[in-house]
Amino acid sequence: MQQESHSVVNLDYAASAPLRAEARSAEAAYDTAPWAGANPNALHSLGRAAASALERTRVSIARSLGPGARPHEVIFTGGGTEADQLALLGIAEGVREREHIRTRVVVSAIEHDAILDNLPLLRAAGFNVDIVAPCRAGYVEPHALAALMGPDVALVSIMLANNETGAVQPVADLAHVAHDAGARFHTDAIQGYLHIPIDVRALGVDALSMAAHKVGGPVSTGALWLKSRTPLRPQVFGGGQEAGRRAGTQDVRQAMAFAAVADALAPRISEDRARVQALADGLYARLCTSPRIQASLDAWGEVERLPGIVSILVTGAESEDLILKLDAAGFAVAAGSACSSGSTDASHVLTAMGIPAGDAAGALRISFDERVDPADLDRFADALLGLVEGLR
Structure with missing residues (x-):
């Protein structure tokens, strides 16, 4: 068999x-490091060494997202699905806490289940959800999104590229429509990351989800790029890791493998x-x-x-x-x-x-x-x- x-x-x-070989090599480098297994949040020298390695991986991921992305804007997660949920629920709730009128979220009909299966949680949290349909060519047209916008929209979430058809969405134009209405914009870039060039500042998005295993990195490893000062209510509690945005001891080994793949693929x-x-x-x-x-x-x-x-x-x-x-x-x-x-x-x-x-x-x-x-x-x-x- x-x-x-x-x-x-x-x-x-x-x-x-x-x-990928680069991911395997990074994992092997971690396994032989004297600080392997150390908690990167510990104050002793082994913990500081692990923390230093983790911060280097954050630099690599930020670099792969264009010159405007900064390392502290990268939040490591347990995979792309968690990154999507953190963005969808976390930003919507964070925006509503600042502006109580914003109680609506707009997503596209072609999103991955990592977005769509969380819509009941949004509704249970008091949000109304609208779905924008794509055109026959497989992408969401800006005018279709504009027809759904209003002063009560907290967040728009539309993927960068579809995981079934491969259709790339006009994210920069869609983000502009969202921002014109005062809403924040998240894009699930899990399928497109490192397959097409990404510049988060040029796209104009407030948050972007990634997953390592879609590009030859390890499974159960992802990240959310969150633009500075974007409202976010954490969804996982129990520690102050990731600047208080996502609790849980970080997996330095997997982050190193993820970063190694980003370093290898981004330039080419x-x-x-x-x-x-x-x-x-x-x-x-x-x-x-x-x-x-x-x-x-x-x-x-x-x-x-x-x-x-x-x-x-x-x-x-x-x-x-x-x-x-x-x-x-x-x-x-x-x-x-x-x-x-x-x-x-x-x-x-x-x-x-x-x-x-x-x-x-x-x-x-x-x-x-x-x-x-x-x-x-x-x-x-x-x-x-x-x-x-x-x-x-």
């Missing part, structure tokens, strides 16, 4: 990317993006030669999207059946978000875009980064086209 798993080509990097984002985009374009073009396959994004070649996500719809097929047959053929792909893979419902992202549920039932997401072997993509295309040709 172990041998079989090694023969499968992983084309599901959007769920979790393979651990544009180069990697161009290479991976070319591979994705070639795969889209080849798969869409079949009359049974279409891209989930209209005019995929003209829409700004993440370089390593290929999102397609297979007419007359069920995603689960295709995934299992492709797995048997040696290829691991997904239908959409791995976090909701147990659901038999059509993707909420695709239906929000106006794609009929019957068409969305045959959705596939193929995802990879610059480490993919182009020959594997060719073999995958052969396998999928062969499966599709055999459909009745």
Whole structure:
């Protein structure tokens, strides 16, 4: 069984990317350090050494977010989901404490479940929630957001790039709309971080979520960049760590691995993006030669999207059946978000875009980064086209 798993080509990097050598090296460096295991909040020399290492990782993460990001604005979390929850609930409650009139939150219909599944908590806390729909091309248009804004909006949360379709959102324009109404703006950048260039100041956002495992870092490690003076009510209590914004002893080992990946990838984002985009374009073009396959994004070649996500719809097929047959053929792909893979419902992202549920039932997401072997993509295309040709 172990041998079989090694023969499968992983084309599901959007769920979790393979651990990078830089992350392994950073973990090994931690393991051999004399202060390994020391609490970075302790006053003794071992604790201070651990704290110093942790602050260096904060510098690396801030550097990857553009020249305007500062290390003290980086809050380490136990993953991207926690970073999203901290931003969504923490900022909304923090803003309301300052301005009692602001009791409404606006999110998009294509958000990850890390946002959508927290909406009941917002409502229970006394907030009203409005949902803004995307256009058929997969992104939220600024005028659609503007129609929902008002003086009672505390927070707008719209992702940087969608985890199923790869569609990049016009975040800078959306943040401007939010700020015009006096609201704060958070973006879930978990899928886009280190795959496309990010400059938090140019984007104009107040908060941005990240997760290490989406780019080849360790799982259960994330961060929230929070612009200075942005109101925030902590969601986890029990200590003064992370400047009182997120309690809990920090995992220095995982933070070092996260930072090592950021240091390696940030300088070459544009180069990697161009290479991976070319591979994705070639795969889209080849798969869409079949009359049974279409891209989930209209005019995929003209829409700004993440370089390593290929999102397609297979007419007359069920995603689960295709995934299992492709797995048997040696290829691991997904239908959409791995976090909701147990659901038999059509993707909420695709239906929000106006794609009929019957068409969305045959959705596939193929995802990879610059480490993919182009020959594997060719073999995958052969396998999928062969499966599709055999459909009745």
